[in-house]
Amino acid sequence: MSKTITVLPGDGIGPEVTDSAVRVLDYLFKKFHHDVHFVKALIGGAAIDAEETPLPQKTIDQCKASDAVLLGAVGGPKWDRQSMTVRPEQGLLGIRKALELFANIRPAKTFAPLIDASPLKREYVTSVDFVIVRELTGGLYFGKPSERRGPHKEDVVDTLAYSRYEIERVVDKAFQMAEKRRKKLTSVDKANVLESSRMWREVVTEKAQDYPDVEVNHALVDSTAMQLIRNPSQFDVIVTENMFGDILSDEASVITGSLGMLPSASLRTDKLGLYEPVHGSAPDIAGQGKANPLATILSAAFLLRYSLDLDKEAELIETAVQRVLEQGYHTPDLQVNAAQTTSVNTAEMTDQVIAAIAAQIPEQV
Numbered sequence: 261m262s263k264t265i266t267v268l269p270g271d272g273i274g275p276e277v278t279d280s281a282v283r284v285l286d287y288l289f290k291k292f293h294h295d296v297h298f299v300k301a302l303i304g305g306a307a308i309d310a311e312e313t314p315l316p317q318k319t320i321d322q323c324k325a326s327d328a329v330l331l332g333a334v335g336g337p338k339w340d341r342q343s344m345t346v347r348p349e350q351g352l353l354g355i356r357k358a359l360e361l362f363a364n365i366r367p368a369k370t371f372a373p374l375i376d377a378s379p380l381k382r383e384y385v386t387s388v389d390f391v392i393v394r395e396l397t398g399g400l401y402f403g404k405p406s407e408r409r410g411p412h413k414e415d416v417v418d419t420l421a422y423s424r425y426e427i428e429r430v431v432d433k434a435f436q437m438a439e440k441r442r443k444k445l446t447s448v449d450k451a452n453v454l455e456s457s458r459m460w461r462e463v464v465t466e467k468a469q470d471y472p473d474v475e476v477n478h479a480l481v482d483s484t485a486m487q488l489i490r491n492p493s494q495f496d497v498i499v500t501e502n503m504f505g506d507i508l509s510d511e512a513s514v515i516t517g518s519l520g521m522l523p524s525a526s527l528r529t530d531k532l533g534l535y536e537p538v539h540g541s542a543p544d545i546a547g548q549g550k551a552n553p554l555a556t557i558l559s560a561a562f563l564l565r566y567s568l569d570l571d572k573e574a575e576l577i578e579t580a581v582q583r584v585l586e587q588g589y590h591t592p593d594l595q596v597n598a599a600q601t602t603s604v605n606t607a608e609m610t611d612q613v614i615a616a617i618a619a620q621i622p623e624q625v
């Protein structure tokens with residue numbers, strides 16, 4: 261049966277990096293005769309320019325009708341200067357909400373050739389391998405809009421609101437991930453101050469009964485920010501509120517050497533998911549062929565694994581990325597440790613990844 265991937269290139273380097281990932285996916289689909297096709301749709305600043313809204317209804321409809329969504333990045337100075345009422349970021353938040361993508365998976369795993377690029381000492385980062393599960397459709401990002409601005413414009417309110425089921429479903433996802441990994445879950449909150457965090461803790465403690473093999477720790481978000489730098493390899497799965505997860509995942513991204521390497525998956529209960537690099541739209545380097553496509557290519561591997569059940573193909577991509585780095589290929593943002601290093605542009609990096617995938621597939625006779 262034919263499957264559809266909606267591609268939302270967005271702004272800045274978004275179009276370049278999604279083009280790269282689509283080339284890699286297309287190569288694999290042809291090679292293994294999978295009937296998958298791509299449809300593009302508008303989001304972010306590009307959608308504001310064309311349709312005066314960061315998230316046109318037809319983009320939502322198109323995403324809902326597809327099997328997976330691949331997104332580049334949104335935003336840039338062009339739209340920052342406009343009135344604050346319409347912003348590219350609303351497109352991103354809107355599509356997450358419209359598709360009910362409540363669990364955002366952001367891994368931080370060391371790539372051996374990049375270790376020296378980490379701002380932390382080598383011995384702290386060699387065995388880093390953890391996943392942040394960030395709640396994505398509630399919490400501080402989605403307080404009731406009607407309550408946000410007081411009548412006198414002197415009062416402003418952002419509410420951190422959760423319903424119990426919203427916490428339960430993301431915590432369940434995190435426990436399931438922990439079960440398949442090293443069976444360690446750190447639930448991050450601010451229970452010494454916030455009521456919502458106290459309910460979060462309650463839910464985690466209750467859910468822990470269903471996962472007796474998983475060791476659970478509760479930690480405060482400020483202390484976790486410190487522990488991530490002090491001893492990042494202690495973590496396996498971290499589950500947390502939307503805004504806490506946003507902040508901790510940026511912190512986590514530099515530990516492993518480059519923001520340009522980190523993929524993400526935004527999931528819900530069925531197979532439909534949205535896949536995007538953790539990095540932003542990098543408008544300063546857009547259109548120059550300098551963008552590192554690896555985070556988006558690795559996001560495409562997640563897409564294969566979580567939405568299309570193509571685990572073998574996902575692994576081919578992940579191994580290929582590893583090999584390309586070991587061979588010393590790097591975009592300008594990467595500091596790679598190899599006997600010989602070669603600086604490449606976005607398209608050449610993509611060619612190298614495809615070649616490294618091809619090298620793993622035995623010749624057909």
Ligand code: IPM
Binds near residue numbers: 349352353506
């Ligand atoms: C992210 C980004 C977004 C977020 C912004 C662009 C709205 O920082 O995906 O982490 O805060 O969720």
Ligand code: MG
Binds near residue numbers: 506507510
């Ligand atoms: Mg962020």
